[in-house]
Amino acid sequence: MRQHKANYKIIITMIILIAIGLMMIALVGPSYAKVKGEDTVYWMDQVKYLVITAVLLFFETRVNLVEVENAKKPNGIWRILDAIAKQLPMILLVLGLSLNLLLAVSAGHSSLAYCQLGACRWLRLGPITIQVSDFLKLGVMLYLAKITADFQARGGFLEEAGKATALGMLMQFLMDLFAMVRKMRGGKTADEKGYVNQTGFSGQAGATRQAGFANQVNFGRNSYGQNFAAGNFAKGSARGGKLERLVAKILARGQASGWASAEILREGYKFYAKFFGVLGISLFLIVVSQKDLGSAVPLGVIALTILFVAGIKIWKIMILFAVILALGVGMILSSPHRRERLFTFTGKGDATTDYHIENALITVGSGGLLGVGIGNNVQTAGYLPESITDSMFAVVSEMWGFVGAVTVIGLYVHLFMEILKVANTSENLYFRLVTMGVFAWLFSQVAVNISAMIALIPLTGITLPLLSKGGTSLLITCFGLGLVINISRFTARTEISDDERNEEIKNNLRMSRSSRLGGRR
Numbered sequence: 001m002r003q004h005k006a007n008y009k010i011i012i013t014m015i016i017l018i019a020i021g022l023m024m025i026a027l028v029g030p031s032y033a034k035v036k037g038e039d040t041v042y043w044m045d046q047v048k049y050l051v052i053t054a055v056l057l058f059f060e061t062r063v064n065l066v067e068v069e070n071a072k073k074p075n076g077i078w079r080i081l082d083a084i085a086k087q088l089p090m091i092l093l094v095l096g097l098s099l100n101l102l103l104a105v106s107a108g109h110s111s112l113a114y115c116q117l118g119a120c121r122w123l124r125l126g127p128i129t130i131q132v133s134d135f136l137k138l139g140v141m142l143y144l145a146k147i148t149a150d151f152q153a154r155g156g157f158l159e160e161a162g163k164a165t166a167l168g169m170l171m172q173f174l175m176d177l178f179a180m181v182r183k184m185r186g187g188k189t190a191d192e193k194g195y196v197n198q199t200g201f202s203g204q205a206g207a208t209r210q211a212g213f214a215n216q217v218n219f220g221r222n223s224y225g226q227n228f229a230a231g232n233f234a235k236g237s238a239r240g241g242k243l244e245r246l247v248a249k250i251l252a253r254g255q256a257s258g259w260a261s262a263e264i265l266r267e268g269y270k271f272y273a274k275f276f277g278v279l280g281i282s283l284f285l286i287v288v289s290q291k292d293l294g295s296a297v298p299l300g301v302i303a304l305t306i307l308f309v310a311g312i313k314i315w316k317i318m319i320l321f322a323v324i325l326a327l328g329v330g331m332i333l334s335s336p337h338r339r340e341r342l343f344t345f346t347g348k349g350d351a352t353t354d355y356h357i358e359n360a361l362i363t364v365g366s367g368g369l370l371g372v373g374i375g376n377n378v379q380t381a382g383y384l385p386e387s388i389t390d391s392m393f394a395v396v397s398e399m400w401g402f403v404g405a406v407t408v409i410g411l412y413v414h415l416f417m418e419i420l421k422v423a424n425t426s427e428n429l430y431f432r433l434v435t436m437g438v439f440a441w442l443f444s445q446v447a448v449n450i451s452a453m454i455a456l457i458p459l460t461g462i463t464l465p466l467l468s469k470g471g472t473s474l475l476i477t478c479f480g481l482g483l484v485i486n487i488s489r490f491t492a493r494t495e496i497s498d499d500e501r502n503e504e505i506k507n508n509l510r511m512s513r514s515s516r517l518g519g520r521r
Contacts, residue, residue: 006061007422007488013415014466014481018474020396020408021467022046025388027374028395029469031381032388042388042469049471053478060482061489065431089142093278096136097285099123103132104289121290133286133295134476140282141302141441141480144275145433148310151271152429279303293328294460298444300324305440306433309423356391359384360453363394364405371401390461392468393453408467412446419484425491435487438480 022043029042063078063085084091106112107120114122114129122129279299286296304324308317363379366372380387380395387395397405416439423435442465449464451457463470465477 004489004491006485007418010415010418010422010481010485010488013411013418014478017408017411017415017466018050020411021392021464021469022050024392024395024399024467025469027399028377028380028388031377035382045471046469046474049474053475056475057478057482057485060479061485063486065434065483065486089139089146092135092139093143094139096132096139097281099130099132100136100282100285100289104285107289121292121295128471130472131470133290133292134472136282136286137295137299137302137441138476138480140278140299141306141437142434142483143278144303144306145430145437147271147274148306149430149433151267152310154267275303292461294448294462296328297448297460297462298441300328301440301444302437305436309433309436310429356385356459357452357455360391360394361455363391364397364454367398367401367404369402371397371399371404374399388469389463390449390459390468391453392464393450396467397453409450416443419481422484422488422491426487427492428487428490431487431490435484438484441480442477 025046026043033042059081063081065085065088103113103120103123106123107115112124113120114124116122121131121133123132282299283296286292286299304317304320307320308314359379363384366379372378377395377398379398384391384394393405393408396408400407419435419439419442423432423439426432426435445462445465448457448460449462452459452462463473465473
């Protein structure tokens with residue numbers, strides 16, 4: 001795996017989006033604080049989290065997420081960070097589940113849980129307040145990518161193993177029938193003629209050995225089954241002819257392949273149990289415990305994307321999508337707060353419930369082509385709820401108009417295209433799944449937020465990544481993008497910059513000069 005420079009286009013786009021968000025928070029934050037009755041300087045809080053994020057990114061983008069060939073062994077703190085990076089999926093999953101379980105236990109019983117607007121999404125730990133679902137989304141994404149890549153490396157998905165297993169069972173039946181016919185004809189078994197090779201499966205190559213079958217008893221309870229599976233009918237029995245020996249070999253190979261794929265089938269069940277078990281628990285904690293259906297949308301999209309990229313058939317993706325959609329509709333109808341938002345979207349709400357979406361549309365439309373300019377905001381001065389969090393896109397549209405809104409969307413599109421480029425050129429399946437998981441997560445979150453602000457879907461309460469106020473959101477979003485930046489160092493790049501090409505030429509010249517000097521000595 002060749003290491004090269006990271007994709008700096010992702011870093012530059014991140015910096016621009018964060019700068020725009022920080023500027024909007026500084027401009028609109030005072031009026032937002034006045035409406036809330038607070039004296040907090042929000043942009044200063046955002047800067048504090050930004051400093052922490054920058055330090056984290058510095059270390060994150062320099063560790064190796066997997067073993068790298070010909071890489072120098074790290075020393076000191078880098079050795080510790082490398083060890084942590086190898087176990088990152090499990091560490092973040094445990095952290096995310098622990099924080100969400102703590103919130104679930106604390107909700108309604110402790111001051112640790114902070115509830116607002118009908119949802120208990122935040123955990124107060126001393127002076128800081130964190131949205132715990134962000135940690136869970138990151139941990140689940142990495143864990144699902146890891147177990148999917150590991151399972152794919154061991155043999156693939158369930159439908160292929162299932163077909164091979166059915167073939168193996170058929171071969172087992174035919175083999176037993178063949179042995180019975182031989183016995184009725186008076187032929188002796190290979191055991192009786194001394195052709196048994198007791199080394200079993202441990203000494204042979206092929207699918208059976210790769211599946212880990214060292215004990216030949218697994219492939220048959222009688223001597224016929226054992227010898228067929230072990231391939232010991234090369235010499236045949238005393239009465240066996242060429243055709244009989246050929247049939248025996250074919251049946252033995254079919255049975256061995258079938259039982260090997262049976263192990264893959266069992267591994268498949270384990271994989272799906274882990275995959276949907278972790279996903280189900282996470283969705284339960286977010287949707288039921290925290291009453292946060294909006295944050296569950298990116299999680300579902302992440303899971304479907306990982307399965308699709310890993311190679312599961314599209315019709316199974318559609319079934320899973322239908323199941324998730326049905327569960328989502330059920331969760332909406334079961335909650336008064338969500339039903340209220342749905343009625344607002346369909347136009348059946350009252351003046352109170354329609355207030356947010358109506359003011360969001362007014363804010364987006366009032367900007368015109370070039371916006372009202374700095375300091376001339378009317379809607380964000382108090383009419384628009386959650387102006388610098390959920391409604392940040394509407395704020396940008398009012399202040400900078402259609403041009404500003406399109407610019408922000410264009411920056412996101414550029415960021416997503418660069419992420420897809422990294423995924424497309426990644427040779428490691430785990431890296432590709434992680435990159436596509438980050439893409440699915442951020443793309444779904446941006447799409448849901450902007451769609452809600454222009455009344456294409458009901459309001460969800462999802463923030464706009466990198467732009468909206470929120471230290472936890474900024475930290476976790478940048479951590480996910482930091483993973484992509486790290487992975488971009490190990491892609492099979494189709495283009496090399498002039499600086500890297502010149503550096504490579506210098507290194508080759510230096511090596512050739514050293515070899516010539518060594519030859520003269």
